Amino acid sequence: MGRPVGAASSAALPRSLRSRLLEGLTPSEIEAVLAVARRQRISPNEVLQHEGDTASHLSLVVTGRAAFYKTTTDGRKLFLRWIAPGDAFGLGALLQIQQPYFMTIHAKREGCLFVWDRVSAQALASQIPQLRKNAYTIASDYVASLADALAARASQSAQQRIARVLVESARHTGRARSKGIEFALTNEELAQMADVNLFTVSRQLSEWQSQGILTKSRGKILLRAAKRLSSQY
Amino acid sequence: MGRPVGAASSAALPRSLRSRLLEGLTPSEIEAVLAVARRQRISPNEVLQHEGDTASHLSLVVTGRAAFYKTTTDGRKLFLRWIAPGDAFGLGALLQIQQPYFMTIHAKREGCLFVWDRVSAQALASQIPQLRKNAYTIASDYVASLADALAARASQSAQQRIARVLVESARHTGRARSKGIEFALTNEELAQMADVNLFTVSRQLSEWQSQGILTKSRGKILLRAAKRLSSQY
DNA sequence: CGACTGATTGACTGCCCTCAAATAGGGTGG
DNA sequence: CCACCCTATTTGAGGGCAGTCAATCAGTCG
Numbered sequence: 001m002g003r004p005v006g007a008a009s010s011a012a013l014p015r016s017l018r019s020r021l022l023e024g025l026t027p028s029e030i031e032a033v034l035a036v037a038r039r040q041r042i043s044p045n046e047v048l049q050h051e052g053d054t055a056s057h058l059s060l061v062v063t064g065r066a067a068f069y070k071t072t073t074d075g076r077k078l079f080l081r082w083i084a085p086g087d088a089f090g091l092g093a094l095l096q097i098q099q100p101y102f103m104t105i106h107a108k109r110e111g112c113l114f115v116w117d118r119v120s121a122q123a124l125a126s127q128i129p130q131l132r133k134n135a136y137t138i139a140s141d142y143v144a145s146l147a148d149a150l151a152a153r154a155s156q157s158a159q160q161r162i163a164r165v166l167v168e169s170a171r172h173t174g175r176a177r178s179k180g181i182e183f184a185l186t187n188e189e190l191a192q193m194a195d196v197n198l199f200t201v202s203r204q205l206s207e208w209q210s211q212g213i214l215t216k217s218r219g220k221i222l223l224r225a226a227k228r229l230s231s232q233y
Numbered sequence: 234m235g236r237p238v239g240a241a242s243s244a245a246l247p248r249s250l251r252s253r254l255l256e257g258l259t260p261s262e263i264e265a266v267l268a269v270a271r272r273q274r275i276s277p278n279e280v281l282q283h284e285g286d287t288a289s290h291l292s293l294v295v296t297g298r299a300a301f302y303k304t305t306t307d308g309r310k311l312f313l314r315w316i317a318p319g320d321a322f323g324l325g326a327l328l329q330i331q332q333p334y335f336m337t338i339h340a341k342r343e344g345c346l347f348v349w350d351r352v353s354a355q356a357l358a359s360q361i362p363q364l365r366k367n368a369y370t371i372a373s374d375y376v377a378s379l380a381d382a383l384a385a386r387a388s389q390s391a392q393q394r395i396a397r398v399l400v401e402s403a404r405h406t407g408r409a410r411s412k413g414i415e416f417a418l419t420n421e422e423l424a425q426m427a428d429v430n431l432f433t434v435s436r437q438l439s440e441w442q443s444q445g446i447l448t449k450s451r452g453k454i455l456l457r458a459a460k461r462l463s464s465q466y
Numbered sequence: 467c468g469a470c471t472g473a474t475t476g477a478c479t480g481c482c483c484t485c486a487a488a489t490a491g492g493g494t495g496g
Numbered sequence: 497c498c499a500c501c502c503t504a505t506t507t508g509a510g511g512g513c514a515g516t517c518a519a520t521c522a523g524t525c526g
Contacts, residue, residue: 072388
């Protein structure tokens, strides 16, 4: 479950990690913040925070990848957005009045986190006002991206939503190949992310494949003409 | 367009107004905050803030009623939520880096606001940390309600969404009558709020009317059996 | 070589949107 | 009081997008 790390080991913050949560903090402030964090390893499919549980921890992704989900009343999992290195979650732990998490977070790849318990996080936020400013910025970013998702869900066709997911996935998790951009994604994941039926995804991908826009194999997609997709929405 | 008000007139804050924005502030802090606000009257259908414009003002609703909308890519207006007395909007003005508003706000009834420009609002937030804490609470509330709206849109039928809008409207804007709860709402408004077609609303209401759940007249609805509706979702 | 998971394809269904046309309420001016 | 207009609402017919279900095929791993 992780262990406390002393200030000495706080050099463990990768130089390459830019986090909006720690943006604008002085080196000594960052050191102080990391000194009270514990590290936690994460592995695929692990649930990092569960919707409805009390918001007890604030986390920062150092490496790996995770995703926000919201559980609908009929029990389906609704994909909301990715969480990449540098992103924070569990921001509800910074609220003055303790509340439940409103989303579920699933780890998708091996990686590690910094985790603060609520009390420490609140103490830090009081000492370092910039920290709360940053949390506010991140929260407002969530508002924007949720509003976008809502607009997309309300006004776009299944085809458009799938196209969008493909293009964004290519940007976020894709690797350049000679023939295009390749990324790992099963039809089922795609269906969750675009919020459409599994079969609809399959049919749509088949069509695009026959048009030469992409090539698919089991669990992988090679996007050959991203522009022809992004022009669809 | 409003005018600056001195500290002396800050007694104008209605005693009955409880605002999450000002929660936990001392009386003298509240006085200081209101001293730099200007008052603004609002009238129905006035656009109070426009999606995409630079977030330049923070506002607090004193009286009246307004609504958040998001404009979809195909030009429709997507209802997001009500704003009632005590609610704040334009929270983007408190962000460190200036950004555009991500939503449009329409006034729906006569009323008035307190408005702060970005510079004053930021200055106040720095002087009074509680203010930023409160803004953070409100922002997180927006996240929660948007996530709920998304889940509702994704998993509920048109009928369920209409039922939900009716019940919530009854709670928020309804007046008790001998035969039930009455509130003003046209089919078109209802359609926007539930994000369904105008005709679907009409048909559904007709059905419920024939079941005795409600009575409708032009622009008004009398909800007779709210429980039978809320049990539908 | 099974066993299992992922993907495909077709047939069918149904919810809800679109469009057209008619009806009704409510206010205004003569 | 009535004629008129504008807007809100109704009702029906038709269609399409995408979901459901069933059966089959394909890739991967032990």
